[in-house]
Amino acid sequence: MIDIIINITLLAFLAITSVAIVRMTNLFAIVMLFGIFSLLSAGLFVVMDAPDVAFTEAAVGAGISTVLMLATLALTRNRQKNPYKEAPHAHRPWLPLFVVGITGAVLVYGTWDIPRFGDPNSPAQTHVARYYLENALPETGVPNVVTAVLASYRGFDTLGEVAVVFTAGVAVLLLIGGRRPKQTLKQKDEGEQDET
Amino acid sequence: MDFFIGQYNYWVVIFLMMVGLYTVISRGNLIKKIIGLSIFQVSVFFLYISMGTVEGGAAPIITEGVKLYSNPLPHVLILTAIVVGVATTALALALVIRIKESYGTIEEDEIHKLDHSL
Amino acid sequence: MKPNLILHVVAKFLIPLIIIFALYVQFHGDFGPGGGFQAGVIFSAALILYALVFGLDAAEKIIPSHILRILASLGLVIYAGVGVVTLLLGGNYLDYTVLGSTQIAGQHLGILLVELGVGITVAAVMLIIFFSFAGRGRV
Incomplete structure (x- = not known):
């Protein structure tokens, strides 16, 4: 039972972190949040009885890929004001949201037949x-x-x-x-x- | 309630997948696109590991007195996929650096403007 | 970057521990969680920490980049070479049973060698990637 509670909590944290990543515009903060995202997923892999995978995700996701992304940020930053700011986007979000909503709905429909988690x-x-x-x-x-x-x-x-x-x-x-x-x-x- | 707990993992996986997809198709900044792609990738890892989990199972290291183990095959596939994933992400980031060096920007709109494409 | 005493002391203390842990993960991977992929990444993380604290030039003195290129290929050659050796000994490609006197001994030796190859390649490639990214920044 405690497993399921930890599982649900960590997955909720992951979902919140991913939404925060999408909504933020400061690339530096986004990269740090992505490191947290990887660390959370490593914890979740331990809960799902996959210590080998958790090991790799903790070393790769929270360690190396964060360092690489920071190095890229340092190489690609703007010289003017707000060096790490993402440009404001010109498009309306409705079309991508529509596409994503339809795709997600179809995928959720697909889960109806999937054997339940842990079966x-x-x-x-x-x-x-x-x-x-x-x-x-x-x-x-x-x-x-x-x-x-x-x-x-x-x-x-x-x-x-x-x-x-x-x-x-x-x-x-x-x-x-x-x-x-x-x-x-x-x-x-x-x-x-x-x-x- | 049982149905909810049973499918909860898959729904969160789909949610993460859609967040990643949305980031890739709606944002113009190339680094943010790559991070969206990585979120998508992690959600696929969760899909595999969730399918391999067995209720009450132990980690797949054979020890005496343990009867039930989780499925080792998804662990093997995802383990290698994570390392390959970071190598390919590094390749994508290297491409971004080259784009920045020759165009002076990593925003998609400005690159299109410089290229007179679109 | 101006030297920071706390960072230097902590890094000097941590780096040997990380390297020992990487070796443990590499060679204990048969019995506990671990293996070549994890060990390679952890090993490269130790050297990346060194490069971040003590500077890129100091790190490149420890492992020059031409040696890294050789190491990256060497790991892959070890892996593929084990397969070729099993072919020459009369087995199938990557069928380790023919390597030892018994099936268990052969499999054990084969798995050890293959994991070693994986570890070397992964560690070297991660370091190559990091040095390329970090080296691009200096003028």
Whole structure:
């Protein structure tokens, strides 16, 4: 019971934080709030019995991605007043709200058939998961089933994931790895000259 | 009440997903768009982990005297997805930095104006 | 940035602990929660903390960027290499059973090596990404 109460409270906090992120216009505050969002989700992963995932989310979401976003903010801030202020948006919010409302309503309709949260007999629990839980220890000698599945049963999958991480690192190096070239700011008048 | 507790997780997941989607399509600032995308991403993580949770189950580390474990497969998928997610987010942020360096702005409207597109 | 005494003392105290914790998570991942992905990220967080407190140049003296590039590739090569070794020993690709005398021993060795490869690549790539972002800022 206490699990469910913590679960509901943390999820409500997450929803509130996400709304605050959308409504704020100061990018610095938004990035800090996103760090809090990640920390809350790490706590929620612990409540849902996924310590490995919580570990990763706490280190990655609250640590590294916040640092990276702050570095980006420092590199992209305006030199004039309000360095971290987002520009006021010119559009009316009604069309995006309409699209989001329709999509959300369809998705909520889809949850009517989903097995309830924590159901031990739902289809997700009865197929391959049961095999892993019963055979991981005798077949690999590793008590942590997550590690056994990650490195042994689905080793090929993980190889692909590591390759993706490596490729992303190479791409970042190619994009911003070297020294900054001489200023080639695309000016407004320069654009107009191109037109004529 | 039972139905509410049973589906509450999925509804919050959908709410977070829609908040992320709204941020991506309605805001012009590129960094804010990326944060919206990350919120969307985290909501998908919650969807997977929620489906793997078993009531009264323990973390999937085999110990004596424990009968019921949560599903390890979603944990594996999401664990790798989080690390890949931060790597791809970093790539997106690198692109934003390059856009700032060559256009001088990260607001979508101003970039369109400079490009004479739209 | 002018040096801050409190930050320096606290960071010097914390960084070794974070690195030991990363190694624990890496090599205890078979028995408790943990593994290569988490350990790599925690390890890189320790060095990022060092770079934030003591400056980017000091951090690049510890791990120069050309070594980081080699390390990032090395992890992936270890992972794929384990697969090739199992192929040469007569098993399927990434079927660790052939690595040891018994199935358990082989699986154990294979999982350890693969997690090591994952940890090295993830730590190196995270540091490469951070150094690229931070290095862009200096003129």
